[in-house]
Amino acid sequence: MFVSYAPAVILAGGKPVEVPTYEENEFRLSVDDLEKYVTNKTRALIINSPNNPTGSVLTKRDLEEIADFAVEHDLMIISDEVYEHFIYEDAKHYSIAALDGMFERTITVNGFSKTFAMTGWRLGFVAAPSWVIEKMVRFQMYNATCPVTFIQYAAAKALRDERSWKAVEEMRKEYDRRRKLVWKRLNEMGLPTVKPKGAFYIFPRIKDTGLTSKEFSELMLKEARVAVVPGNAFGKAGEGYVRISYATAYEKLEEAMDRMEKVLKDKKLT
Structure with a gap:
């Protein structure tokens, strides 16, 4: 798992639980592995595809099974998709929030650092249900105010320009x-x-x-x-x-x- 996940969970007052992935399964997360670690105290699941550090990509079937697991255990999904545009061979990127019924329980995290090589500018974005965004705005307001304006203009240009x-x-x-x-x-x-x-x-x-x-x-x-x-x-x-x-x-x-x-x-x- 990416190095920031566990500290972020701890900072929010949670307890991070690591679910291992395996070389034999191309380091893809499976529900069989998740079942070994879920408890009645589990509140959310963080997934990252394409993955840092392994480069693994979850298939649509993987995500469908994870979605069913989340519904069964009433979990929120935090989906880090910052590498979505760097996919190779026959792999495809699927966003779990796009699956039926999953938007309301998914927080999709993404950014401009990797896609547009804007790493030093530290600009990201989130797609989530309105009740989640409302709470995030309250926190953001007093934590960082907002990104520098020229970076926001650059990101908007990057998104719209075919070049x-x-x-x-x-x-x-x-x-x-x-x-x-x-x-x-x-x-x-x-x-x-x-x-x-x-x-x-x-x-x-x-x-x-x-x-x-x-x-x-x-x-x-x-x-x-x-x-x-x-x-x-x-x-x-x-x-x-x-x-x-x-x-x-x-x-x-x-x-x-x-x-x-x-x-x-x-x-x-x-």
Whole structure:
């Protein structure tokens, strides 16, 4: 799960409960897993598709089953869809709020940071039932007032201008090219890796090296000069994996893969 979710829940007075996802299921969340963790105290479910850190994408059937689960247990859904425009191969993005009867129990979270590469401007948006928005406005009013106006104008322009969406598609194609490179090289160097279908992250398994996620990450930083994120930064289930972002130049990714492979060979870890 993304690193901000648990602290946000705690800040709101809740108790975060991590539901693991598994490589064998392409790291997609399943209702079978949810059933193991739900209790009569559970109030909401946070989902993220396309996913950070794994790059997994929930299918329509996945979402339909999750929707039925939410109705059965009377849960609100908080759906983080910030990577919705970065989808690859045969995958499709579906918003759970669009399913029959789900809008009234869904808070859809999105933003401009990823879609339009506006990361430093920190502008997002929410779609939710009016009673939820009303309460959010009260909090927002005294927490941050509003985003800077020039950023709001820029976001509006980005949404309306056809050139923006052409640039988004060009960016998606380039991410796809990088994704294929990194996935291929990681598997070739002995790090089994599920091929991600969304976002711009990849989550290779490093268990077989005998190192923990932290040890592997520190080794790559010190010996290969390549920064990866330990999988356990995203929860206990992430141990044994690391996250790699391919949101950088193709040539840099090639060099990073060469460096990582050399360290693994020199240390005889694969």
